[in-house]
Amino acid sequence: xxxxRKPPRRSASQRNNNGQRQRAGVxxxxxDVERQFLDAxxxxxxxxxxxxxxxRKLAEEAGLNHGLVHxxxxxxxxxxxxxxxxFTDRLIERQEEMYAAPGxxxxxxxxxxxxxxxxxxxxxxxVWYELQAMGWNDPEIRKRVANVDRAWFKVITKALDKAMDExxxxxxxxPLEAVVTLVGTFNEGITLQRLSGIRSGxxxxxxxxxxxxxxxxxxxxxxxxxx
Amino acid sequence: xxxxRKPPRRSASQRNNNGQRQRAGVxxxxxDVERQFLDAxxxxxxxxxxxxxxxRKLAEEAGLNHGLVHxxxxxxxxxxxxxxxxFTDRLIERQEEMYAAPGxxxxxxxxxxxxxxxxxxxxxxxVWYELQAMGWNDPEIRKRVANVDRAWFKVITKALDKAMDExxxxxxxxPLEAVVTLVGTFNEGITLQRLSGIRSGxxxxxxxxxxxxxxxxxxxxxxxxxx
DNA sequence: ACGCACCTTGGTCAAATGACTAAATAGCAC
DNA sequence: GTGCTATTTAGTCATTTGACCAAGGTGCGT
Numbered sequence: 001x002x003x004x005r006k007p008p009r010r011s012a013s014q015r016n017n018n019g020q021r022q023r024a025g026v027x028x029x030x031x032d033v034e035r036q037f038l039d040a041x042x043x044x045x046x047x048x049x050x051x052x053x054x055x056r057k058l059a060e061e062a063g064l065n066h067g068l069v070h071x072x073x074x075x076x077x078x079x080x081x082x083x084x085x086x087f088t089d090r091l092i093e094r095q096e097e098m099y100a101a102p103g104x105x106x107x108x109x110x111x112x113x114x115x116x117x118x119x120x121x122x123x124x125x126x127v128w129y130e131l132q133a134m135g136w137n138d139p140e141i142r143k144r145v146a147n148v149d150r151a152w153f154k155v156i157t158k159a160l161d162k163a164m165d166e167x168x169x170x171x172x173x174x175p176l177e178a179v180v181t182l183v184g185t186f187n188e189g190i191t192l193q194r195l196s197g198i199r200s201g202x203x204x205x206x207x208x209x210x211x212x213x214x215x216x217x218x219x220x221x222x223x224x225x226x227x
Numbered sequence: 228x229x230x231x232r233k234p235p236r237r238s239a240s241q242r243n244n245n246g247q248r249q250r251a252g253v254x255x256x257x258x259d260v261e262r263q264f265l266d267a268x269x270x271x272x273x274x275x276x277x278x279x280x281x282x283r284k285l286a287e288e289a290g291l292n293h294g295l296v297h298x299x300x301x302x303x304x305x306x307x308x309x310x311x312x313x314f315t316d317r318l319i320e321r322q323e324e325m326y327a328a329p330g331x332x333x334x335x336x337x338x339x340x341x342x343x344x345x346x347x348x349x350x351x352x353x354v355w356y357e358l359q360a361m362g363w364n365d366p367e368i369r370k371r372v373a374n375v376d377r378a379w380f381k382v383i384t385k386a387l388d389k390a391m392d393e394x395x396x397x398x399x400x401x402p403l404e405a406v407v408t409l410v411g412t413f414n415e416g417i418t419l420q421r422l423s424g425i426r427s428g429x430x431x432x433x434x435x436x437x438x439x440x441x442x443x444x445x446x447x448x449x450x451x452x453x454x
Numbered sequence: 455a456c457g458c459a460c461c462t463t464g465g466t467c468a469a470a471t472g473a474c475t476a477a478a479t480a481g482c483a484c
Numbered sequence: 485g486t487g488c489t490a491t492t493t494a495g496t497c498a499t500t501t502g503a504c505c506a507a508g509g510t511g512c513g514t
Contacts, residue, residue: 030461049364051278055502065463070503126363133360136353136422137276145423153427178435181417181428182409188419189412195363196372200380201408208405257491282472292493297473461510470501479492484485 034072034082036062041083045130046123050080077138084131084141088148091128095152099159105166106217108159113206116190125191156180167216168223261299261309263289268310272357273350277307304367311358311368315375318355322379326386332393333444335386340433343417352418383407394443395450 040062044053055076059066073079098111119125135142157180164171164179190202267289271280282303286293300306325338346352362369384407391398391406417429 033461049360052364054500056500067463067465067504068461070505071461074503076502129360129363132419132423133276133356133363136356136360137279142423146425149420149423149425150427173439175431175435177428177431181432182413184428185414185416185420185432186409186412187416189415190408192359192415192419193376193412196359196369196376198373198376200377201404201411204402204404205408205412208402212400260491281470283470294474294493294495295491297475298491303472456514457512459510459512461508463508464506466505467503468501469503471499473497473499475494475496477493477495479490481490482488484487 030072033064033068036064037069037072037079038083038086041079042087042127045083045127050130050134053080077140080131080134081140081144084134084144087127087131088144091148092151092155095155099155104217104220105159105163106213109213110210113210116187120191120194126195129192129195153180153184156184167213167220169216257299260291260295263291264296264299264306265310265313268306269314269354272310272354277357277361280307304365307358307361308367308371311371314354314358315371318375319378319382322382326382331444331447332386332390333440336440337437340437343414347418347421353422356419356422380407380411383411394440394447396443 037058040058041053044058044061048057053076055069056066058076058079059069069076069079073082094115098115099108101108119128131141132145135145157176160180160183161176163169164174164176186205190205193199193202264285267285268280271285271288275284280303282296283293285303285306286296296303296306300309321342325342326335328335346355358368359372362372384403387407387410388403390396391401391403413432417432420426420429
């Protein structure tokens, strides 16, 4: 990845529709090849970071000819943008699914904290943070990253709004927006630190929160019984 | 920045000491030139990110000949490592200074929160996070980043330890390590979000914390009076 | 089995890169 | 001034890069 010598062409999808159906009717084969490139790009993001991705390395990783990158995507920038798109769709979807599920908030919180470990394990975090780092130097990417963050913020807001009712928390003392921001930012902070191999204090913090939520859960049940 | 074709030479300082004194007696001129390169590197980190730095762009930014990079530092990797070194020394120093100052914790907290804005404004955050992102793909850099984080953790621990006494906080409910981790991670999270242009909820959170600390400060004074 | 749109290959190209160096120059000790 | 070392300049070099394309192959509809 470096500054392109010439501005890249708009995108492959624009030049290739010589009377051919747009996104709607892409051939399965085509979709397959595109997916292979996007998968390979994610693997490279994980392994070498965005700065280490070049058309040729990408093609090698995908086991495909390097000319295809240009044919299918028009440019690296476009490809990376599609990686971002696909990745974040999955991210938001998962998040919504999790919090929309039935059951007490405590369970959802624990599931979310499990994701923290799983995502580190699977390299999900690394890929997502590489995309973010790309965004720091690319307005178009940054815009999309910000959108995802906003969507994430919304999902957590909804979940925590319900949770505060559920546990009868005082909204004067803990304004919803502040709580959401605290939860969101400390999550990002933890992930960021882990990327640098730092884990000190994480389990202490998570344990303290878990204990606190557990207590709230117990009190909730007691309230129900005495009613 | 890309994989070097050959492993770079150890460092400029090793080849240049033809009987000449090591670091101790570097000529002022030399130190000056080195500083110019390091300054230029920071400016480029801020403006284009680590992936966009090349020896030639760096030399241009510094207004110096590109051959000098090799002469003085031996390689880009070495130069970037020195950028990190210098940068983080300043970071820790400032942090220690701030919390070591006299006065109530509330004041220190407010100073720290002001830094949050100042550092974004000045580009300090961007530089620091670019260095972190570099570390995600470079063990040597990552190690140093982790060290800085550890040092930062220690400083906050000391400060918050004192603060919890000062405000009489219950260490069973808020274990020191958990609190430190929460403060550290949400700080990093806020900075990270701001790099992507996200600011929603930040002021709400900071205001809520400020109000809470203010209340603690008032109660502290009341305690003193009634004693 | 023919036509034709689509796909794939294997390249070219100019520009850029990190590493490295010969030669000129500057600055200082004497 | 002379001599000598440290610094600086202006390159070279082998590679790599993103962009781009010609030519041939493939497979499907008919």
